[in-house]
Amino acid sequence: MRDPEWYDLFHRRGTRRDFLRVGGAAAGLLALASVPGCRADARLRAIGSYPFKLGVASGDPEPELVVLWTRLDPEALETVGAHENPVTIDYELARDHNFKEIVRTGSAIASPEFGHSISAEVGGLDPGHEYFYRMIVGGEVSPVGRTKTVPAPENTPDRIRFAFASCQDYEDGYFTALQHLAQEDLDFIIHLGDYIYEYAEHDRDTVRHHTGPEIQTLQEYRNRYIQYRSDPDLQAAHAAASWIVTMDDHEVDNNWADGSPEDDQSPEQFLLRRTAAFQAYFEFMPLRQASMPSGPNIQLYRRIRFGNLMEISILDTRQYRSNQPCLGGISPSCPTHISPDQSILGRSQREWLFEGLTRSEARWNALAQQVMVARIRGIDAEGQETWSMDKWDGYPLERSAMINRMADAETLNPVVLTGDIHSNWVTDLKRDFDDPSSETVATEFVCTSLSSDGDGQDMTAGGERLLRRNSHLKFYNGQRGYVTANVTPDLWTSEFKVVPVVTEAGGSLETRATFVIEDGHPGAEEA
Structure with a gap:
């Protein structure tokens, strides 16, 4: 009986011995599989069925570059015996939707090791320009996608308009909000995580149903992404604009932290699970090659600048964090909670972020990240103060350090964009949350979920309690939807778009609230 190889372990639970033996080999092969041109060219003259069933996407725009993504349907490849071979995908970029003015053509190799997906970095483009793209395999042409490069570093655009969203549990509702999002006129879309949910099919009555058990192997993660990406509304939103993505917890395991899973997996088993989850995430997202995973590690924190108008730092608050203190959940404080060693960012990411906050010369400085930064004080049945330990409330000293860095460095117009919590919020980020008159340093906009938790409601008893107890909280809404942001040199405008019903298809869209920030006036x- 042969020894297991790295790819065998992606499809079953491994042991510590397995992990130590194959971990380095896995990282090396993942790296090799993504190198352009490392495989022989393999154009298909024909293909048995339509190969672009998951649509197309673009992402991580730069002034002269965008990433183009697609993934070939395995059944279509199997009909021509190509499912175990590398396949060439050709692409075209044009200035018009009808492709009368094609400006770039090229090709990328879709390897079986990466599930026949590509994330092609296409350069030589003009800054701040709109483009249309499509893919071609075996004579079949993909749907058309729209993308846009960012402005040149020295330019100050009149405006940037984008949206941010998160949390799309397939079982809890239809992706109606994404249907509306696809119809917005946007420069780009930020997804803040919980793109998939790892859970097994629920026993309760749900709108739709996951297939299979709780996912842990590479193929199980792939199958879950395929289920989600088969949704036409999600495909339409991806095709409508470039996406900038980061993950939260459910792309791997609920409330995971660094090497700590939610349940009783061993550390070695969880690292194998993380390796599988990260590879699947990379396979299905329009990410740069710099984000290609190496075993159980993936580089997701990065920075994108939009001329002189705005800079966005995309954070990763899962991969490097200390475990949630005080047994996690919503709990009273404990010694670990206020330890200076408690970190949600990890040292390297914290230094990178603080350096960026200090040196940035952009008019607006946004952080795109996962969990709520603002302090939310609760009270338990015994009258003790409680904190949600999975959020920045579980890491209060590092939160204070970040807010103080923004203030001391005089970072221009800091704005935090947050997901995770399945509700809309607007908050003032204070130097001292205990003092309502303390300096407001930044604003936090929290977007609700796209579908998670079903229809929701405008106001809840819990929302009312938290607004009363926390004077820096300015707005709450518990419906589904997303947030758009219109940014000019003088004004940031956020509109909270809600879909009252997601448990039935075809729900309408409403603007629930609009908040503005004036240049130079935080809050x-x-x-």
Whole structure:
């Protein structure tokens, strides 16, 4: 009986011995599989069925570059015996939707090791320009996608308009919000995580149903992404604009932290699971090659600048964090909670972030990240103060250090964009949350979920309690939807778009609230 190889372990639970033996080999092969041109060219003259069933996407725009993504349907490849071979995908970029003015053509190799997906970095483009793209395999042509490069570093655009969203549990509702999002006129879309949910099919009555058990192997993660990416509304949103993505917890395991899973997996088993989850994430997202995973590690924190108008730092608050203190959940404080060693960012990412906050010369400086930064004080049945330990409330000293760095470095117009919590919020980020008159340093806009937790409601008893107890919280809403942001040199405008019903298809879209921030005046006001 042969020894297991790295790819065998992606499909079953491994042991510590397995992990130590194959971990380095896995990282090396993952690296090799993504190198352009490392495989022989393999154009298909024909293909048995339509290969672009998951649509197309673009992402991580730069002034002269965008990433183009697609993934070939395995059944289509199997009909021509190509499912175990590398396959060439040709692409075209044009200035018009009809492709009368094609400006770039090229090709990329879709390897079986990466599930026949590509993330092609296409350069030589003009800054701040709109483009249309499509893919071609075996005579079949993909749907058309729209993308846009960012402005040149020295330019100050009149405006940037984008949206941010998170949390799309397939079982809890239809992706109606994404249907509406695809119809917005946007420069790009930020997804803040919980793109998939790892859970097994629920026993309860749900709108739709996951297939299979709780996912742990590479093929199980792939199958879950295929299920989600088969949704036409999600495909339409990807085709409508470039996406900038980061993950939260459910792309791997609920509330995971660094090497700590939610349940009773061993550390070695969880690292194998993380390796599988990260590879699947990379396979299905329009990410740069710099984000290609190496075993159980993936580089997701990065920075994108939009001329002189805005800079966005995309954070990763899962991979490097200390475990949630005080047994996690919503709990009273404990010694670990206020330890200086408690970190949600990890040292390297914290230094990178603080350096960026200090040196940035952009008019607006946004952080795109996962969990709520603002302090939310609760009270338990015994009258003790409680904190949600999975959020920045579980890491209060590092939160204070970040807010103080923004203030001391005089970072221009800091704005935090947050997901995770399945509700809309607007908050003032204070130097001292205990003092309502303390300096407001930044604004936090929290977007609700796209579908997770079903229809929701405008106001809840819990929302009312938290607004009363926390004067820096300015707005709450518990419906589904997303947030758009219109950014000019003088004004940031956020509109909270809600879909009252996601448990039935075809729900309408409403603008629930609009908040503005004036240049040089931290803190949002309702318009």
